[in-house]
Amino acid sequence: MSTHGSHLDPTVASLLKLPDDERIRALLADRFICHEKVGALLAECDYLAHRPPSLRPRGLLVCAPSGSGKTAFANALVRRYACHPATRLKAATKPVLLISMVNARDAEEIYRRLLEDLGCQRANRYTGKERRSMTLELARAANVQMVIFDEVQDLLNITPRQRVLALMGIKDLMNSLLLPIVALGTQEARYALESDQHLHARFAFRALPVWESDDYFRHFLESFESSLPLKRRSNLGSLTMMRSIIKATQGRLADIVWRLQIAAALAVGGEERVTPDLFHRSAYEFPTIVPAPSSQRRKPHGP
Template sequence: MKSPQRYSHLDDHAAAGMTLPDDERVQFILADRFIRHRALNKLMIHLETLVLEPRRVRAWGLVITGDPGAGKTMLATSLSRRFAPITATDDAPQQVPIVSISMTGAREAKTIFNRTLEALGIPIVATLRGSDREELAIRMLRQLGVRLLIVDEIQDILNSTPRQQRIALDTVKLLMNEVKIPILALGIPKAILAMKADPHLNARFDYRELPSWKDNNDFEVLLHSLVRNLPLANPSHLTTTTLVRSILERTEGTLARIVRLIRYAAVHAILTGRECIDAQMLDLADEVPDLSGLTPPQEAGIERGSAGRRQAA
């Protein structure tokens, strides 16, 4: 075991992770966690405000677009963890602040209502009529205190007939009007076209894009944030011109690829005993690290390494 006190290059959670055996440090590194960094602060504040502000007669929404791997799902997952469901007690009912559904293959209002009910944990009764299903979805959204509905893959509305597009958008609008909750819509750049197909709905949404990362100060801050969350004994200096360019070339500036590359490099740094990420570790990270010699997670006591999971927002 290593003392966490001397690892000033790490944040508190990663420094605590230095007390774990190597097997568990590897699992710590590979575990999903959201790294909140400066470039996303304003967007996260916007999202949290949507959840926390009082209900409005005219609910607002937000559309976040980006190429695959840009970080849309990461943002939504982080927000859902931040506002996790609250179990009922003797003094308070169950609360489900955030519900998430996907529009993939959703061509009818019935499908959207069914997915909403499933996300709420409500058993689906096949014999329900359309109006009853709609009423049940609206009632349960209110009863469980839902404050934000996340609609993923919103661009899939475009893969349908004009009639089906109209039904899908009308259903989204109905939920906003009846439950008076904001909606966070996620999709690739052409998702904007789907939302703008309905002028009334479009007027109630703001639009934000998650662009690819470039060689600038924001990217250096991101790299610094990433390595501070990796329990390695020695500091990693990734913001040199050579390494920044190398990372961007390997990942094409896509956030998911950047995170995976850095994580794999960190795992190689543990497996080789290097204990920091450098050009050699980045070269190794082009290949998936061989974990066959490590103890499987259920045996490695990942629960004991929960310091890493607490970082996830």
């Protein structure tokens, strides 16, 4: 059994020298595993972003239950397309815009959020018309290549008229910038798009998995394990572990990640691997966390 980190990614293996409390914090930090299903979606988004601009830009709607990794996927897309700071000759770039549709009641609000993502503070000072033209202008200057709308199912919580107006705003953006749109939401998101048949017809529909004991899940668990700075191999991809993880979480990624991180943190300084017993205990036990020095602490995110 490996005790020197040969089962880990090299960058993760180097974390084995950290003191236990730091290793626990590293184990509990968010990580993004580019598993096969998500890799295929990223490749499809790359295709949409890189194909020559078309008069009929296309969209992708990724539907999956809560906790399946939609927002994590959106953030991975944002990181994938690096922003470049302004130089003397070129404006700063921001290739991917990401906004949430929670409570977005009309196109004006959508443009306000896009402007904020483009770095324009207090966009509510401007009229709807001004917001639209500023968004288009700034998006061209920032070389935006894709816009992501998260929580699209929230469009069902507004009036039908508001929904039509919000969808018209999305369609207008798509047509004016000739850009692909990536929409994310629960299964209901599909019904939200149906209020605009023209827009709906431009979207391809994809899903993120609810996991089951198969090769995809095994590969995910193997990658996840190699990202956990524990001294010994856990064999998360064994059939027994896979089955008990699925049984305990019903295949919901948020719960899988939550439980595995706790189990891994509980293993530090003891078993040094995730055992079936530690996984079981992760349902009701928590590791002790020594707070990080203030210089290492993450600032809380705003609303």
